[in-house]
Structure formats: structure tokens, C-alpha cells
Amino acid sequence: MSIEQFTYCRIPDDAEKLREDVRSFLNDSLGDYPAIRRADSWMGFDAEFSRKLGAKGWVGMSLPREYGGADASAFSRYVVIEELLAAGAPVSAHWFSDRQSGPQIMRYGTPLQKEFHLPPICRGERYFCIGMSEPGSGSDLASIKSRARSDGNRWILNGQKVWTTNAHLAHYMIALVRSSDSDNRHGGMSQFIIDLTLPGISVRPIKDLTGREHFNEVFFDDVELSGDALIGEEGQGWEQVTAELAFERSGPERFLSSIALINTLIAVVGENPDKLQAKEIGRLTARLLTLRNMSLAVTAQLQEGRDPAWAASCVKDMGSVFEQEIPEIAQLLTEIRPAADGGCDHAQVLAYLTQQAPSFSLRGGTREILRGIIARGLGLR
Amino acid sequence: MREVIESSLEKLLIDHVSPDRVLAAEESGWSRSLWDLLDESGFALAASPESLGGAGAGWDDLFGVMQLCGRYVLPLPLPEAILANWLLGVCGLEPREGSLSFASANDLSRNGASVSGTVKQIPWGRHVARIVAIVEEDSPTIVVLDTTQANRKNLTLNTAGEPRDDLIFNKQAPIVTAPLADGLDARVLQVGGAMIRSAQIAGALEALLGISSEFVNERVQFGRPIGKFQVVQHQLAVLAEHVAAARVSAQAAFAESSSDLATLQIMAAKICCTESASIGASVAHGVHGAIGFTHEHPLHLITRRLWSWRSEFGTATYWSDILGRSVCKAGADDYWPSITNGVLR
Numbered sequence: 099m100s101i102e103q104f105t106y107c108r109i110p111d112d113a114e115k116l117r118e119d120v121r122s123f124l125n126d127s128l129g130d131y132p133a134i135r136r137a138d139s140w141m142g143f144d145a146e147f148s149r150k151l152g153a154k155g156w157v158g159m160s161l162p163r164e165y166g167g168a169d170a171s172a173f174s175r176y177v178v179i180e181e182l183l184a185a186g187a188p189v190s191a192h193w194f195s196d197r198q199s200g201p202q203i204m205r206y207g208t209p210l211q212k213e214f215h216l217p218p219i220c221r222g223e224r225y226f227c228i229g230m231s232e233p234g235s236g237s238d239l240a241s242i243k244s245r246a247r248s249d250g251n252r253w254i255l256n257g258q259k260v261w262t263t264n265a266h267l268a269h270y271m272i273a274l275v276r277s278s279d280s281d282n283r284h285g286g287m288s289q290f291i292i293d294l295t296l297p298g299i300s301v302r303p304i305k306d307l308t309g310r311e312h313f314n315e316v317f318f319d320d321v322e323l324s325g326d327a328l329i330g331e332e333g334q335g336w337e338q339v340t341a342e343l344a345f346e347r348s349g350p351e352r353f354l355s356s357i358a359l360i361n362t363l364i365a366v367v368g369e370n371p372d373k374l375q376a377k378e379i380g381r382l383t384a385r386l387l388t389l390r391n392m393s394l395a396v397t398a399q400l401q402e403g404r405d406p407a408w409a410a411s412c413v414k415d416m417g418s419v420f421e422q423e424i425p426e427i428a429q430l431l432t433e434i435r436p437a438a439d440g441g442c443d444h445a446q447v448l449a450y451l452t453q454q455a456p457s458f459s460l461r462g463g464t465r466e467i468l469r470g471i472i473a474r475g476l477g478l479r
Numbered sequence: 480m481r482e483v484i485e486s487s488l489e490k491l492l493i494d495h496v497s498p499d500r501v502l503a504a505e506e507s508g509w510s511r512s513l514w515d516l517l518d519e520s521g522f523a524l525a526a527s528p529e530s531l532g533g534a535g536a537g538w539d540d541l542f543g544v545m546q547l548c549g550r551y552v553l554p555l556p557l558p559e560a561i562l563a564n565w566l567l568g569v570c571g572l573e574p575r576e577g578s579l580s581f582a583s584a585n586d587l588s589r590n591g592a593s594v595s596g597t598v599k600q601i602p603w604g605r606h607v608a609r610i611v612a613i614v615e616e617d618s619p620t621i622v623v624l625d626t627t628q629a630n631r632k633n634l635t636l637n638t639a640g641e642p643r644d645d646l647i648f649n650k651q652a653p654i655v656t657a658p659l660a661d662g663l664d665a666r667v668l669q670v671g672g673a674m675i676r677s678a679q680i681a682g683a684l685e686a687l688l689g690i691s692s693e694f695v696n697e698r699v700q701f702g703r704p705i706g707k708f709q710v711v712q713h714q715l716a717v718l719a720e721h722v723a724a725a726r727v728s729a730q731a732a733f734a735e736s737s738s739d740l741a742t743l744q745i746m747a748a749k750i751c752c753t754e755s756a757s758i759g760a761s762v763a764h765g766v767h768g769a770i771g772f773t774h775e776h777p778l779h780l781i782t783r784r785l786w787s788w789r790s791e792f793g794t795a796t797y798w799s800d801i802l803g804r805s806v807c808k809a810g811a812d813d814y815w816p817s818i819t820n821g822v823l824r
Contacts, residue, residue, distance in 0.1 A: 380803030473712035
């Protein structure tokens with residue numbers, strides 16, 4: 099690592115010129131989409147919207163043209179996704195495929211796996227979920243117990259995943275499981291692409307504290323996987339998943355989750371803020387600009403083919419703190435009380451994001467894990 | 480050009496700005512031999528146009544220079560002189576050789592060819608030969624004043640012992656005056672001052688991260704380096720995040736500035752650098768323990784400057800208030816477009 103990975107980089111013109119197109123598409127397709135739905139950020143699921151976006155060429159756009167992508171630069175994808183997030187568009191259906199499963203298949207998949215999965219991903223039709231955490235393995239991901247046993251030219255999978263966002267709606271899961279015994283704590287793991295319609299798989303949604311169902315438990319009971327479900331190399335799962343997590347942590351969704359609340363706050367405060375409102379809104383804006391500039395520096399790393407993991411961890415940790423502070427600050431600035439039902443847009447968004455905020459520092463890695471990665475980069479471990 | 484300027488300045492700073500030298504400068508107030516060295520190398524003319532004898536460097540090229548001044552805690556107003564000469568150049572005036580500073584606040588009024596009033600909080604005001612200020616009457620005018628003509632001086636030192644002086648002029652004729660160039664705001668020296676302090680803070684924070692990481696890897700307690708303890712690691716991780724935030728925000732401010740300063744990015748940089756300075760100094764002192772609180776240890780050369788620079792040319796509250804008001808005036812629909820344009824309507 100080096101702090102020089104953080105070097106400001108302006109978005110190149112060819113990427114920037116996509117912005118107007120995306121904005122006018124969002125204006126047309128979202129119209130007066132309500133604030134409370136926009137507050138769902140990248141958790142809103144709408145397959146029809148994902149297909150429309152795919153038709154515009156804005157899903158899987160960094161993938162090669164031969165698979166339906168656009169060979170787009172990291173900056174082009176950045177412009178598209180930040181516009182989607184800022185508008186609070188319902189992108190959850192294709193989000194995981196676009197962000198990590200597609201790139202993971204491109205990087206480690208066989209030609210057959212690429213041909214089978216990438217074109218429908220790019221059309222916004224094929225949805226993935228990410229099988230990492232297990233009941234006893236959260237931050238300590240290397241302690242997972244789910245196991246695929248080799249049986250001739252097939253694999254028999256047993257075990258359980260948990261906190262799997264969209265498992266109840268997705269078509270496939272890319273899961274990290276044990277595939278052999280190893281003395282090395284990080285050895286003996288592999289990644290598999292699992293068709294969630296296979297016999298022996300059951301999915302049970304878990305209600306979150308807001309009463310909504312985004313994440314799930316997934317049970318594998320003697321699930322028979324064909325040989326070509328393995329992605330990448332047998333035994334290389336840990337290295338692969340580490341690369342995947344760098345994608346998972348590198349994007350602007352790690353500091354834009356509460357942007358809907360800044361918008362409703364500005365609307366209710368109006369043109370003449372009092373001293374405290376002006377100061378706090380100014381401070382939030384400064385931090386947002388800076389996080390975005392940091393995120394662009396990470397995007398430049400991705401674009402140059404460098405490992406963004408250290409810098410991405412810095413942005414995600416600082417970004418989560420920011421996203422979580424927005425409801426805390428907003429509730430101090432007006433007398434509008436949070437409302438789970440009824441109330442104005444701001445009251446609803448405030449209630450919703452106040453409750454969502456704890457998830458921001460657990461999805462994609464807890465604070466402790468991220469700070470550990472940063473410290474390792476500083477040469478402390 | 481950037482690499483040449485940066486590497487020659489860094490060499491000079493390594494050779495001539497040791498912690499001892501900085502401490503000595505705090506005692507004596509002004510290091511003439513060091514200023515002469517900088518002057519001979521022409522660094523103060525870096526941002527003046529070539530047609531007027533300067534190096535014609537853009538702000539994008541000068542982030543590194545300002546950052547180096549912060550990293551080595553240069554006890555001289557080189558950043559101030561570069562900015563002052565830049566402004567003179569933009570207004571069609573020749574750069575000033577010799578020691579130069581500026582102030583962003585004054586209550587000067589003009590009376591014919593002379594000016595009267597107080598020029599406030601001038602960095603190294605008691606030591607420099609000339610200062611640049613903007614007289615804000617009906618049409619803003621830039622003036623260069625000879626400090627020996629000041630009728631009175633109110634001398635102040637900031638937390639780091641750097642002079643921040645008020646000079647009071649009573650009917651004194653400026654050495655030169657010109658109308659402030661078209662398109663420049665009368666606040667330009669306040670905005671520019673915030674920009675250079677942001678880069679200095681970013682540089683000082685990088686030095687802070689370096690010495691703090693080194694210290695926790697060397698200091699042994701409970702049988703191992705304290706950097707092996709998770710609680711220490713996490714504090715340094717937070718410090719690193721803030722160093723990154725300060726660096727990128729200040730860089731963006733410089734990269735987006737030309738003859739027109741990038742006010743929105745500069746406000747964001749000063750607000751974030753200020754916050755990072757406070758948190759950074761706190762973490763660094765926390766992990767250094769008692770040794771970091773001694774005069775002997777060089778940590779305070781950095782932290783006392785962070786505690787000073789963060790409130791100069793507008794505190795975080797000052798800039799947050801201005802930024803927040805502009806955001807609210809523009810309204811929610813313009814919010815995101817301003818972020819991506821980097822400009823507030």
C-alpha cells in the first residue's frame with residue numbers, strides 16, 4: 099500500500115459524456131418515483147427496470163463486447179452507477195451480477211461459463227447472490243464449514259449460508275465452500291456457481307429490523323453439482339474471494355446509501371437555513387465531495403489494473419461512517435419526527451434510513467475487518 | 480515541470496529544514512539564509528506568468544510544492560509568496576522579489592493615492608518586506624504595501640510560534656496598485672489561503688502517519704511492538720483514512736483551479752482537512768504517549784502546526800456555513816448535479 103494510491107483523478111471526457119444520457123433515462127423511467135423508494139438505494143428490486151437498463155447497455159458494461167458488454171472503462175461504469183445510486187433507482191436485481199459475479203466469471207470462468215452467464219447478465223436478466231457468511235463464520239470467513247465433496251465428475255454440496263442478500267430472488271449463487279482438507283487455514287476452499295433451482299436447496303428469508311426481507315438463510319442438503327459448477331481452480335477459493343471482495347468494496351454504493359436523506363433534508367430546510375442547519379449541511383457536502391474524490395482515485399486504480407483492496411477499504415470504512423452519520427445529523431436539524439408510516443417524505447426517509455444504517459457497516463465487511471486490512475497495509479501486522 | 484520543481488524543492492527541504500532548524504526558526508522568528516536560498520531558486524515566482532518573469536506553473540503543478548512545505552513544516556511563507564505573486568500576475572503586475580506575504584482580511588480605505596487601516600493576521604507580517612492585500616471599496620483593488628511603512632504593529636504568534644501579525648497603515652502610499660482582475664472575487668485571498676493551507680495540512684498529515692507508523696512498530700510494551708495490538712492498529716487505520724481524505728480533497732482543489740479558483744472543491748478541502756488535522760493530531764499523540772508530549776520529540780513540530788493551520792483562512796465552521804447556505808439556496812434538485820460538476824450554481 100501507499101498513500102499515493104490516493105491521487106485525485108478527474109473523470110475522463112468519454113466517460114463523463116454518458117452522464118446526460120443516464121440522467122435523462124432516469125428522469126423518464128423513474129418519473130415521480132417516491133422518496134421512500136429512492137431511499138432503498140441499491141436494495142430496491144425491479145427486474146423490469148434491470149432489463150431496461152440492460153437494453154441501454156448499462157449492465158455488465160465493463161465486460162467484453164463478445165459477451166454482450168461494452169468494453170467500457172472503469173470510469174464509464176462509475177458514471178452510470180453513481181447516477182443510478184444518486185437517483186435511488188431500483189438496481190438490486192442485477193447489482194451483484196454487475197458489480198462482482200460478472201467480473202468474477204470473466205476473470206476465473208471457463209469459456210463455457212462465460213458464454214452461458216455473461217450475455218444474460220449484460221441483458222439485465224440473470225441475477226446472482228453472494229454465498230459467503232455462514233452461521234459460525236461472519237468476519238472470520240475462513241472458518242466456513244459448508245463443503246462440496248468430489249464424487250467422480252460431480253460435487254455433492256452440504257451446509258448452510260446466511261445473510262445472503264437476494265437469495266430468494268436470484269437465479270444463481272457464487273459460493274465459497276470447502277472442497278478438500280488442508281493444513282493451511284486459507285487452503286482447501288473453492289468457489290462454485292450454484293443454480294438455485296437445484297433439488298436440495300432451500301431458501302428462507304430473514305426479516306430485518308425494519309420488517310423487510312432482503313437477506314436469507316440458504317440450506318444445501320446433498321445438492322448435486324455438475325463438474326462445471328466449479329469456477330476457477332479447486333483450492334484457490336480464498337484468493338479468488340479476496341479479489342472478489344475488492345470489487346465488492348470499491349464502489350460509490352459505500353458512501354451514497356443515505357443520499358436520499360440529504361435531498362429530503364435540503365428540501366424541508368428550504369432556501370434560508372439557520373446557522374446550525376447551514377453548517378451541518380455544508381459539512382456533509384464537503385465530506386460527500388471528498389469521499390467521491392477518494393472513490394475516483396480507487397476507480398483509477400481499477401482502470402490501471404492495480405489491486406484496489408487497500409484504498410477501497412479506506413473509502414468503504416470512511417464512507418460507512420458517513421452514511422451512518424447522515425440520519426444522526428438530520429434528526430438534530432429539524433423538528434420533523436421520523437415516521438414509519440404517514441408523515442412527509444423527509445419523516446419517512448429519516449425513519450427508514452435511521453433503521454437501515456446499522457447494515458452499512460456490516461455488509462461488505464465490518465469496521466474491524468476493514469481497519470485490519472488498512473493496518474496490514476500500513477505494515478502493522 | 481511538476482517533477483522538476485518538486486524534486487528540487489524536496490532536496491532543498493531535506494538538506495536545510497531539519498527539526499532542529501525548525502525549532503531554531505521558532506526561537507529566532509525568521510531564517511534569513513533559508514529564505515535567501517528559496518529566493519535564489521525562484522520558487523516564489525512559480526505561479527507567475529512567464530511573460531512577467533515567473534515559471535508559469537498552474538495550480539495543478541503546485542499541489543506537490545505546497546504539500547512539501549507542509550510535510551517538512553517549512554518555517555517560512557513560501558506558499559504565501561507563491562499565491563501573492565500569482566495574484567499579482569493575474570492582475571497584470573510583476574511578481575515581487577524578496578520576502579512577500581499576504582493577508583485575506585483588512586479594513587483598508589483609500590484616500591487619493593494612499594491607504595489607511597489595518598491589514599490583519601499577516602503570516603510572517605513582522606518579517607516580510609512586502610505584503611499583498613485587496614482594498615474592498617466600490618471596485619476591489621489589489622495593493623502591494625511596504626511593511627516598513629506600517630505605523631503600528633500588533634504582533635501575534637500562532638500555536639506553532641509562526642508570526643501572524645496585524646500591520647496598521649496611516650495614509651501610506653502602496654508600492655503598486657491595480658484593479659482586481661475581472662472575474663476574481665474580492666474573497667480570492669481568503670479562498671486561495673484556504674487552498675494552500677489545505678495542501679500544507681495534507682502534507683503534514685502524511686508526515687504524521689509516517690512517524691506514527693514507525694513509532695508503533697518500534698515501541699515495545701507487554702513484550703511486543705504496540706502496533707501489534709488491534710486497538711492501536713485501528714487508530715492508525717482511521718488516521719490513514721483521514722490522511723487520504725485530506726490529500727485527495729486538497730489535490731482536487733488544486734487540480735480544478737486555474738486563474739479561476741475552484742471554490743467548491745477548496746471549501747470541501749478546507750473543511751475536510753481541518754477535520755482530518757484534528758483527528759490526526761489526536762491519534763498521533765494518543766499512540767505516542769508521554770514521549771510525544773515532550774519538547775524534545777519532533778511530533779509537536781507537526782501537531783502544533785496542524786492546530787494552527789486548521790483555523791487559518793476560515794475555520795471549518797466558516798466554510799461549512801457558506802457552503803451549506805449555497806447548497807440550500809440551490810435546492811435539492813441541484814444538489815447532485817453540483818457534486819458531479821464540482822460547481823455550485
